[in-house]
Amino acid sequence: MKRAVWTLGIFAGLVLLLAVGLRLNPREVPSPLIGKPAPTFELPLLIEPDKRFSEKHMLGKVWILNVWASWCPPCLVEHPVVTQVSRAGLAPVVGLNYKDTREDALPWLKRNGDPYQLIVFDANGRIGIDYGVYGVPETYVIDRQGVIRYKHIGPITADVVRSEMEPLVRKLNAGG
Amino acid sequence: MRAASFIILFWVGCALAQDPALDRRVANLAHEMRCLVCQNQTIAESNAPLAVDLRNQIREQLAAGKSEREVVDFMVARYGDFVLYRPPLKATTLVLWAGPFLFLVVGFYVLARFLRGRQVPVPRLSADERTRAAKLLE
Numbered sequence: 001m002k003r004a005v006w007t008l009g010i011f012a013g014l015v016l017l018l019a020v021g022l023r024l025n026p027r028e029v030p031s032p033l034i035g036k037p038a039p040t041f042e043l044p045l046l047i048e049p050d051k052r053f054s055e056k057h058m059l060g061k062v063w064i065l066n067v068w069a070s071w072c073p074p075c076l077v078e079h080p081v082v083t084q085v086s087r088a089g090l091a092p093v094v095g096l097n098y099k100d101t102r103e104d105a106l107p108w109l110k111r112n113g114d115p116y117q118l119i120v121f122d123a124n125g126r127i128g129i130d131y132g133v134y135g136v137p138e139t140y141v142i143d144r145q146g147v148i149r150y151k152h153i154g155p156i157t158a159d160v161v162r163s164e165m166e167p168l169v170r171k172l173n174a175g176g
Numbered sequence: 177m178r179a180a181s182f183i184i185l186f187w188v189g190c191a192l193a194q195d196p197a198l199d200r201r202v203a204n205l206a207h208e209m210r211c212l213v214c215q216n217q218t219i220a221e222s223n224a225p226l227a228v229d230l231r232n233q234i235r236e237q238l239a240a241g242k243s244e245r246e247v248v249d250f251m252v253a254r255y256g257d258f259v260l261y262r263p264p265l266k267a268t269t270l271v272l273w274a275g276p277f278l279f280l281v282v283g284f285y286v287l288a289r290f291l292r293g294r295q296v297p298v299p300r301l302s303a304d305e306r307t308r309a310a311k312l313l314e
Contacts, residue, residue: 030258031256032252032253032254033254099225124229125225125226125229126229129229129230129233130254132254132255132256134212134213134226134255135212135213
């Protein structure tokens with residue numbers, strides 16, 4: 001009797017461990033950048049190479065940074081959602097074109113539409129490293145003080161926007 | 177002029193590439209870090225573009241005179257403790273470090289109980305049996 005209770009207890013524990021453990025997504029590595037100031041950059045624009053842009057220009061605004069590349073299939077998957085977010089005017093969406101070439105990126109935008117307020121061009125991925133990018137697409141929400149408040153790895157979905165990004169951006173916009 | 181600068185660049189490149197001590201330091205560090213794209217390889221083993229970039233980043237920083245500690249801090253600031261194959265011991269990693277020992281202790285406890293349960297008690301002889309046995313042995 002006692003042995004049966006023990007065995008059952010251990011079995012239940014194992015089931016619980018696996019039920020939780022197997023549901024976690026090992027690709028979602030918690031970013032140490034949340035709550036830290038967005039790493040500084042000064043990059044040329046993708047479309048107008050002679051102009052440059054820095055994250056400092058966005059101080060005072062809540063904004064969204066979306067890392068994408070034309071060689072990245074999931075970026076194409078999330079593109080309609082990014083477009084939707086930008087059209088709805090939730091927040092300005094800045095693109096960071098990651099380890100791409102203009103020859104590939106510009107036709108990609110022409111084919112799929114350009115929802116970005118502007119796009120910076122990180123050809124060698126050096127700024128990507130500063131932002132801890134490892135699986136494009138990645139999306140950041142940055143607050144008025146220039147602090148990273150949220151990071152999503154992988155394609156954003158309508159569900160992620162509705163349940164996570166929208167409430168956060170609203171809160172940041174309301175809270176000063 | 178252009179040829180000259182090319183030759184200079186070439187020599188600088190060779191000098192950078194032919195530094196076995198630096199190579200060894202880069203390799204040592206790269207073996208300590210997890211590639212985030214292919215999570216069960218180190219960035220020394222992986223050929224994912226990000227792993228190549230991070231290896232170059234390690235080389236550049238070490239060549240620029242930074243210490244191993246500084247390079248590790250650089251990576252952890254961007255990718256978190258997850259990037260380290262030997263994460264530091266702190267509150268969030270306590271289970272990770274202590275878990276195996278906990279399992280070991282629990283395992284020994286269960287084993288000890290199991291073995292004790294299997295022990296057949298040695299039958300005690302009564303006084304009569306003792307005298308009989310003594311007689312037989314004489």
